[in-house]
Structure formats: C-alpha cells, structure tokens
Amino acid sequence: xxxxxxxxxxxxxxxxxxxxxxxMDDPKMRVRNVDVFYGEKQAIFDVNLDIGKNEVISxxxxxxxxKSTFLRCLNRMNDTxxxxxxxxxxxxxxxxxxxxxxxxxxxxxxVGMVFQKxxxxxxSIYENVAYGARIHGLTDNKxxxxxxxxxxxxxxxxxxxxxxxxxxxxxxxxxxxxxxLCIARAIAVNPxxxxxxxxxxxxxxxxxxxxxELIHELSENFTICIVTHSMQQAARVSQRTAYFHLGKLIExxxxxTVFTNPxxxxxxxxxxxxxx
Amino acid sequence: xxDNSQQSSESLRERTDQRRAxxxxxxxxxxxxxxxxxRLSIAFGxxxxxxxxxxxxxxxxxxxxxxxxxxxxxxxxxxxGLTPNSSEEEIKAASFGSFFKKSLRERYPxxxxxxxxxxxxxxxxxxxPLILRDMVLADPNVIxxxxxxxxxxxxxxxxxxxxxxxxxxSGDEKVSRLSETQENIVDQLVKSGAVxxxxxxxxxxxxxxxxxxxxxxxxxVVGSILTLLVTLVFSFPIAVATAIYLEEFAPKNKxxxxxxxxxxxxxxxxxVIFGLLGLAVxxxxxxxxxxxxxxxxxxxxxMTLPTIIISSxxxxxxxPPSIRDAAMGMGASxxxxxxxxxxxxxxPGMLTGTIxxxxxxxxxxxxxxxxxxxxxxxxxxxxxxxxxxxxPVQIFLWSDSPERAFVEKTSAAIMVLLTxxxxxxxxxxxxxxxxxxxx
Numbered sequence: 001x002x003x004x005x006x007x008x009x010x011x012x013x014x015x016x017x018x019x020x021x022x023x024m025d026d027p028k029m030r031v032r033n034v035d036v037f038y039g040e041k042q043a044i045f046d047v048n049l050d051i052g053k054n055e056v057i058s059x060x061x062x063x064x065x066x067k068s069t070f071l072r073c074l075n076r077m078n079d080t081x082x083x084x085x086x087x088x089x090x091x092x093x094x095x096x097x098x099x100x101x102x103x104x105x106x107x108x109x110x111v112g113m114v115f116q117k118x119x120x121x122x123x124s125i126y127e128n129v130a131y132g133a134r135i136h137g138l139t140d141n142k143x144x145x146x147x148x149x150x151x152x153x154x155x156x157x158x159x160x161x162x163x164x165x166x167x168x169x170x171x172x173x174x175x176x177x178x179x180x181l182c183i184a185r186a187i188a189v190n191p192x193x194x195x196x197x198x199x200x201x202x203x204x205x206x207x208x209x210x211x212x213e214l215i216h217e218l219s220e221n222f223t224i225c226i227v228t229h230s231m232q233q234a235a236r237v238s239q240r241t242a243y244f245h246l247g248k249l250i251e252x253x254x255x256x257t258v259f260t261n262p263x264x265x266x267x268x269x270x271x272x273x274x275x276x
Numbered sequence: 277x278x279d280n281s282q283q284s285s286e287s288l289r290e291r292t293d294q295r296r297a298x299x300x301x302x303x304x305x306x307x308x309x310x311x312x313x314x315r316l317s318i319a320f321g322x323x324x325x326x327x328x329x330x331x332x333x334x335x336x337x338x339x340x341x342x343x344x345x346x347x348x349x350x351x352x353x354x355x356x357g358l359t360p361n362s363s364e365e366e367i368k369a370a371s372f373g374s375f376f377k378k379s380l381r382e383r384y385p386x387x388x389x390x391x392x393x394x395x396x397x398x399x400x401x402x403x404x405p406l407i408l409r410d411m412v413l414a415d416p417n418v419i420x421x422x423x424x425x426x427x428x429x430x431x432x433x434x435x436x437x438x439x440x441x442x443x444x445x446s447g448d449e450k451v452s453r454l455s456e457t458q459e460n461i462v463d464q465l466v467k468s469g470a471v472x473x474x475x476x477x478x479x480x481x482x483x484x485x486x487x488x489x490x491x492x493x494x495x496x497v498v499g500s501i502l503t504l505l506v507t508l509v510f511s512f513p514i515a516v517a518t519a520i521y522l523e524e525f526a527p528k529n530k531x532x533x534x535x536x537x538x539x540x541x542x543x544x545x546x547x548v549i550f551g552l553l554g555l556a557v558x559x560x561x562x563x564x565x566x567x568x569x570x571x572x573x574x575x576x577x578x579m580t581l582p583t584i585i586i587s588s589x590x591x592x593x594x595x596p597p598s599i600r601d602a603a604m605g606m607g608a609s610x611x612x613x614x615x616x617x618x619x620x621x622x623x624p625g626m627l628t629g630t631i632x633x634x635x636x637x638x639x640x641x642x643x644x645x646x647x648x649x650x651x652x653x654x655x656x657x658x659x660x661x662x663x664x665x666x667x668p669v670q671i672f673l674w675s676d677s678p679e680r681a682f683v684e685k686t687s688a689a690i691m692v693l694l695t696x697x698x699x700x701x702x703x704x705x706x707x708x709x710x711x712x713x714x715x
Contacts, residue, residue, distance in 0.1 A: 080604060082528055108607035115605065119598035121617060131616075132606045185606065 016045070019263045020253035022242070024050045028193060028223045029074065034088035036069055036078070036247075043069050047088075047249045049242060051193070056215060056224045058234035058255070061244035062270065067227045070244065071195050074225060075111035076104050092193070109136050112186035116198040118178035120170035120185070125162050128170045128181055129153060132189035148188055156184040156214055176207025183214060187222070194218065196226040200233065212237050231271055235259050243267045332694075336687025342476040342489065343429035343437045345400070345465055349379055350422040351412065360416045367412050372405035384461065395457045401428040401489050428478070429471075431488035431681035433462060437471060453680070479688065483656050484670065488681030491674075493689050495656045499569055499649070499664030500638060500696075506573020506660055507637050511580045512630050518581075519588035519626070524614050543582035550579045551646025559647060566648035567663040575643045580633035587629025591622040624711035631704035635697050641668040667693045 027050035036044035044066045051057055059067040069078065076097060078084040090097045097107050109132070120128050129149045132138070139145040149166070153159040158180045162173070170181055179199060186194055196215070200208040215224060215237050228234050234241050234255065241258040243251045243266070251264040262268040353359055355378055356370050380396055387393055404427060411425070412418055429437065432453045440452050441462065452459065465471050483495025526532045554575035558564045564571050595618050603613040644650070649665050650673065657664035665673070667689060674686040 075605070077601070077605060080600070105607045105609050108605060112607075113601075113605035115598065115601055117598055119596075119602040121599065121602060122621065131603075131608075135606070135608050135612055135616075182602070185602075189607065 016248055018048060018249045018252055020251045020257070022049045022249065022252040024052055026053070027051055028053045028055075028093065030089070030091040030094075031074075032089040032091075034070075034073065034086065034090060036066070036073060037085045037087075038081070039083040043247050044073075045248045049249060049252060051223060051225060052240070054219060054221065054223055055240060056219045056226065056238040057240045057242060058238035059225065059227045059242045059244060060229075060231060060234050060270070061250075063229075064246075065244040066247040067242075067244045068197055070249075071197055071225060071227050074193070074195055075108050075113055077108075077113065079104060109189050110191050111193040111195060112189065112191035114179070114182050114186055114194065114196045114199050117202050118175055118182055120173070120178050120181050122169065122171055124167045125170045125173070125181065126166040129184050129188050132185060136189055138189060152184040152188040153181075155187060155218070156180045157210065158184055174207070176203050176210060179203060179207070179211055180214060183211070183218075187218065191222065193223040193225065196224065198227050198229060201229060208233070231259070243270060245270070332687045332690050336684060336689075336691050338438050339479060339681075339684040339688030340476050341438070341473045342478060343434040344426045344472055344474055345429055346470045346472065347383075347425055347427055348422050349408070349425045351408075351419045352379075353420045355379075356412075356419065358412070358416075358419050360419050362416060362419070364413065367409065367416065370409070370412075372409045372412075376405045376408060387457070392457050395455050396461060399430055399433045399454075399458055399461060401430050401487055403487065403490055404428065426474075428489055431679055433458070434489055435680050435684075437462065437466070438473070441466065479685070483654055484652060484665070484673070485654060488677075488679050488685060491682070491685055493667065493670060493692055495653055496665050496667045496670035496689070497692070498656050499572075499653075500666040502569035502657060502660050502664060503572040503576060503644075503649075503666055504634055504638060506570055507576040507580060508630070508634060510573065510577040511584055511633065514577070515581050515584035515630070515633075516588055516626055519585050519592060520614060520619070522585075523589050523592040524618065525610065539582050539585055543586060546642070547579050547640055548642040548646060550575050551643030553578065554643065555646050565661060565663075567651045567653070567665075568649075568661050569657060569664050569666075570660040571647050572644050572649050572664075572666065573660070575647055576637040576640060579640065579643060580637050583633040583636060584626070584629050587632070588622065588626040591625025591629065592618060594625065595621045624708050627711070628704045628708045631700055631707070635700045635704075638666075638696060638700065639668055639693065641666075641672055644669055645672075667696070 029051040031047055031049040031051070034044060034047045035042060047070060059071065061067050072078045073086050073090060074097075076086075078086060086098060092107070092110065095102065097111075121131065123131075126149055129152050130145055133145060133148055139148055150159060150163075153162065158177060161177060162181075170178065173181060179202075183194075183199075199215075200211050203211065212233065215226065218224060226234075226237065238255050240252060241255045242249055243258065243262075243264070245266050251258065251262060251267045253263065257263075258267060259271055262271060352375075355375050356372070358367060358370050362370075377393075377397055380400075381387070381393060384396060387396055407428070408425070411423070436452045436454050436459070454462065462471070478490060479492045481494055482490055482492030485491040522532060522535065554571060558571045558574050559566055564574075599617050599621065600613055603617045604610075608616065644666060650669050651663060651665065652673070653663050653665050655662070671686055671689045671693065674682045674689060
C-alpha cells in the first residue's frame with residue numbers, strides 16, 4: 001500500500017527519469033524527449049530510449065500505457081491520426097525522422113511494420129509480397145521479382161506451404177500463415193527496422209511459436225521492436241525489455257534483468273501480476 | 277425453525293417459477309405478434325406490387341398487338357398515272373391519297389353517301405397512302421399488278437376489334453367509337469378472314485405520333501439512353517472523385533462538415549428544382565439548346581450526384597482500416613493506398629450506388645419538363661444535341677391523351693420502363709455479388 005503510493009507519486013512527477021539502461025552507444029534509433037499528444041491529452045511523457053543494431057527490444061506494460069502509440073511514432077504511422085502530435089527528437093541513423101525534409105514513404109520502407117491483426121491485402125499471395133517491391137521500384141523485371149518473392153517467403157518459412165498456390169487469395173491462408181505472410185511482405189523491401197505491434201495476439205499457441213522462431217531468425221539481419229502483452233513472449237524473444245506505465249518509460253534493461261531482478265517497484269508489480 | 281425456513285424457501289421457489297412462466301408466456305406472445313406484423317407488412321407490400329403489375333399488364337398487353345387488314349390492292353397504272361418506268365419524282369408527285377380512296381370505294385360500291393365513304397376511309401390509318409407510295413418507291417414494278425397489302429387499322433378499329441368485337445357488351449363497357457356503317461364493314465372483313473392481329477412492331481420502331489396506331493417508343497427509348505449516357509459520363513467520375521477526396525484527403529473541419537450537410541440536403545431536394553436550376557444555368561446562361569439529351573443529362577447529373585456521393589462514401593468507409601494501415605506501413609503514399617487498395621474494395625459499393633442513381637434518373641420526369649424535354653417529337657434523336665423526349669415523359673404525354681388507344685400505349689410504355697428498371701437493379705445486385713470480395 002505504502003509502496004504503491006510512493007511509486008504513484010513518482011509517476012506523476014514530470015521529471016521522471018527512466019531507470020535501468022535506456023541509452024547506449026551507436027544505436028540504430030535514438031529517441032530523445034519524445035512527447036505524444038492526442039488532442040489535449042498527453043499519451044507519452046518525455047521518453048528517452050536507444051534501440052540498438054540488430055537487437056530485439058520488447059515493450060511491455062498494462063493496456064493503455066502508450067507502448068503501441070510509441071511504436072507507431074517510430075515509422076510515423078501516427079501521422080494518419082489527425083489529432084495526434086509528436087514532439088521531441090526521433091533519429092534513425094542520426095537523421096530526424098520528423099524532419100520536414102524526410103519523405104514518409106522512404107522512412108516506412110526503412111522501418112517496416114507488422115500489425116496486431118494479420119492484414120494481408122485482398123490480393124494473391126504473390127501480389128502481397130511483391131507489392132512493396134513494386135511501389136518502391138526495387139526490381140527491374142519479373143525474374144528478379146519472382147526471386148525476391150521466393151526469398152522472402154523462404155525466410156518466413158512459408159514457401160513450402162504456399163509455393164503451389166501463389167495466385168490464390170492471401171485471405172485463404174490460416175491466421176498464422178497470414179501473419180507470416182505479413183512479415184514476408186515487410187521484409188521483402190529489406191527494411192532496417194521492423195516494428196511489430198502485438199503480432200501474435202490473434203494467433204493460436206502453435207502459430208505463435210512459429211512466429212516467435214521467425215523473429216529470432218530475423219534478428220540476425222534486422223532490428224526488431226515488438227510490443228507484446230505476453231511477458232513470456234517478451235522473455236522468449238527479446239534481448240532488452242522496456243516497461244511503460246501510463247505513458248512513461250519506467251525501466252529499460254536486459255530482458256533477464258527485468259524479469260528476474262527489476263529495478264523499479266512498478267516493473268516488479270507488473271511482472272509479478274499485481275498491475276495490469 | 278429449519279422447517280419454517282425450508283417452507284418459505286420452497287414457497288419462494290414456487291413463486292419464482294410461476295412468475296417466470298408467466299413472463300415467458302408474455303415474451304413468446306410478443307415475439308409471435310412481432311413476427312406477424314412483419315408478415316402482414318410484407319403481404320401488404322406484395323399485394324400492392326401484384327395489384328400494380330396486374331393493372332398495368334392487363335391494360336397494356338393489348339398495345340403489343342396491332343390489327344391489320346389483308347387486302348388485295350391493284351396498283352392501277354391509269355389511276356396512279358404511273359408506269360413501272362416512272363422516275364422517283366413522278367412517283368412522289370402521284371396522288372396516292374385518291375388512289376387509296378378509290379380502291380377502297382371500288383370494294384364497297386354500295387356505300388353511297390359522303391359520310392359512309394368517310395367512315396370507310398377512317399377505318400385505316402391516315403398514313404396508308406404514304407405506305408402504298410413507299411411500296412411503289414421500293415419496287416416500281418408493282419405498278420399494274422395486284423398486291424396483297426397488310427393495311428394498318430386505325431386505332432378506333434383496332435380498339436374495337438381487340439376489346440369489343442364479338443362480345444356481348446352493354447352500356448359503359450361498350451367502348452366502340454365506330455359508327456354502325458364501320459361496324460358492319462369490320463364485321464364483313466372479319467368474316468372474310470382478312471383481319472388479323474400481329475405483334476406490334478410499330479410500337480418499337482416508331483417514335484411519337486398523333487395517330488395512336490403509329491405511335492411508338494423508339495424515340496423515347498433512344499432519348500432515355502442518350503440522356504442516361506450523358507448522366508453516367510458526368511456523374512460517376514465527379515461523384516467518385518468527390519467521395520474519395522472528402523473521405524480520404526479532406527481535413528476534418530467545419531468546412532467539410534458543412535459540405536457534408538449540404539450534400540445530404542441536396543439528396544432530398546425535389547427534382548423539379550434541379551430542373552429549374554438547369555433551365556436557368558444551362559439554357560438561359562450558357563445558351564444550350566432546349567429539349568436535348570445533353571442538357572437533360574446535365575440536370576440529371578446534378579440530381580444523381582448526391583446519391584452516388586453518399587453511397588460511394590459509405591463504400592469507402594466500409595473498407596477496413598487495417599488495409600489502409602497495411603498499405604501505409606509498406607510505404608505506399610496516400611494516393612497509392614487509395615488507388616491500389618481502397619478503391620478496388622469500394623468499387624462494388626460505388627457501382628451499386630451509381631446504378632441505383634441511374635435507375636432513379638431513368639424514372640425522372642419533373643426536371644426534364646422544366647428544360648423542355650416534354651415537346652412532341654416525331655424524329656428519333658441521332659445525338660445528344662437533337663431534340664428528344666424520354667420514356668417517363670412519353671408516358672406522361674400519352675397519359676394525357678384522350679384516345680382509348682393511348683391508354684393502352686401508356687401502360688405498355690410503363691411496362692417497358694419497368695423492364696429497364698428491373699434490368700438495371702438486377703445488374704446492380706449481380707455486379708455487387710460478382711465484385712464483392714468476401715476474403
């Protein structure tokens with residue numbers, strides 16, 4: 001009781017400093033003093049975080065804590081929401097992604113995204129994977145495009161399952177296959193960072209296991225930020241874990257530290273099941 | 277003590293059971309009542325439709341047949357003053373009117389008075405001399421020979437033969453406008469087997485006429501098609517562009533709210549007002565001609581725009597946001613997202629809305645009256661700038677005519693219009709089924 005009150009007081013203070021080790025040298029993405037507002041309401045308070053190269057960082061926290069909002073700042077998907085306003089500095093390889101000169105199209109080609117609900121285009125499996133390459137003009141001819149589609153599907157472990165029905169509608173696939181197809185679609189344009197917004201919450205445990213394995217393999221080449229509701233998943237797939245609470249980044253540490261020896265009271269309460 | 281509480285708990289159980297049973301009975305009754313209300317209203321609607329169709333079909337079916345009289349006509353060279361070698365001008369100048377009357381008179385020598393003769397001539401359509409002339413023009417060799425000619429009966433003859441002849445009708449039911457002499461002639465003709473009813477091709481191949489037996493809907497159908505084409509060409513692109521802009525690109529502010537309210541309002545504005553607007557803008561200000569499908573199409577475009585915009589916006593709204601997210605997340609620009617993903621998914625809904633708007637435009641009369649498409653036009657329009665009328669206006673014109681035969685034609689034209697409407701609406705349903713992606 002007493003502890004909870006103290007921690008609440010800490011949260012309310014505007015100048016809260018994230019505990020643990022949010023910063024690092026030579027990161028892929030650098031987030032400094034970021035605030036996000038929905039109209040009058042502030043959703044994210046002064047977040048500072050570095051995202052390392054080829055690391056998997058998971059973001060956990062209770063519902064409505066702002067972790068998805070934060071994730072969507074990283075490739076400016078929040079731009080599609082009229083009342084959303086982002087302040088602060090977000091750097092991708094030392095380039096401010098909210099700079100007026102940055103073309104959001106190019107940014108999203110470099111920072112891909114996989115959504116909570118599998119959302120393949122209502123087109124063929126082939127077209128789904130080829131779409132990114134087409135709009136960004138990545139291939140010169142059909143042969144190259146075919147190769148790219150095959151390579152992407154192989155990397156997602158989907159090739160064997162779909163190679164005979166590339167022309168069939170992608171929506172005919174199972175939920176887990178659809179989600180892997182969405183990941184194949186995202187990696188087909190060879191992004192630097194992949195953002196995943198609860199990619200397994202609509203999947204059954206077996207499909208979840210497949211996707212988690214895939215994330216593990218992809219982390220060799222890509223930086224992956226994953227938002228998840230499942231602490232077990234965060235523990236399984238990520239090297240670092242960031243805990244959000246009411247729009248503030250409470251603690252960032254190695255995943256093992258967060259789950260075995262959390263520094264902050266709130267983190268501890270969350271992972272032991274007392275919050276959320 | 278325990279006994280007592282057990283008893284009260286039992287009585288409580290009993291009371292609960294009773295109350296629940298009573299409530300359940302009430303609920304069932306209410307559901308049954310509701311179902312019956314539904315059935316009743318559907319039955320009422322169906323009855324109205326059946327009544328409408330039986331009434332129109334029973335009245336209009338007659339118009340699809342026409343009475344003809346097969347007669348031997350001798351193209352006497354002397355009477356016509358022509359030979360098979362006569363030139364076209366000579367044939368055109370020849371008096372086929374008196375020739376026609378003479379050949380009829382020769383058939384009925386006992387008709388002596390002027391009135392009786394006039395009655396005889398009036399049994400056939402007034403265009404008969406022209407039809408004979410066209411026969412000769414087509415083949416001058418018929419001169420001097422005797423030909424079997426299928427003569428078109430006058431509308432009074434036609435109506436009498438179709439509805440009254442040989443029936444024991446009395447009083448009001450007897451609708452004959454024929455004189456006694458005429459009835460006798462008809463009787464003779466029928467007995468000799470010369471009279472026959474054939475499918476009325478005139479109704480589909482002719483345009484409007486003062487003579488009911490020569491009046492057809494071709495001009496009105498072509499006018500309707502031209503008008504609808506103009507409407508489609510202008511309304512579909514404008515409406516779809518408006519809907520996409522408002523739904524996907526326009527900032528959500530007071531101005532867009534204001535525009536939205538106005539579009540919804542326009543959908544409810546009486547169509548005659550669009551007619552007045554068209555008259556003021558297109559005809560008076562821009563000086564476009566009156567009574568032409570082009571202006572009619574413009575006016576109907578104004579009228580159908582709100583309908584198509586509203587249904588297109590609904591179709592765009594129905595596209596799941598996850599598809600937009602997916603496209604944006606891939607780095608597609610706003611325009612690419614809309615063109616590649618939103619538009620194909622919204623297209624079935626847009627097309628359905630468009631066809632329904634077109635069907636509405638097809639049935640529209642009032643605005644076209646305002647821009648002069650109500651004129652009596654005998655020629656079939658060849659283009660969008662030729663004076664024309666449209667099906668519903670043709671129906672309006674005929675329904676105003678006193679001749680009994682036009683009553684029939686009115687119903688027949690309504691049947692044609694309804695056929696078009698049913699076809700268009702079926703097309704809308706088919707298109708929606710066909711294009712709708714259930715994946």
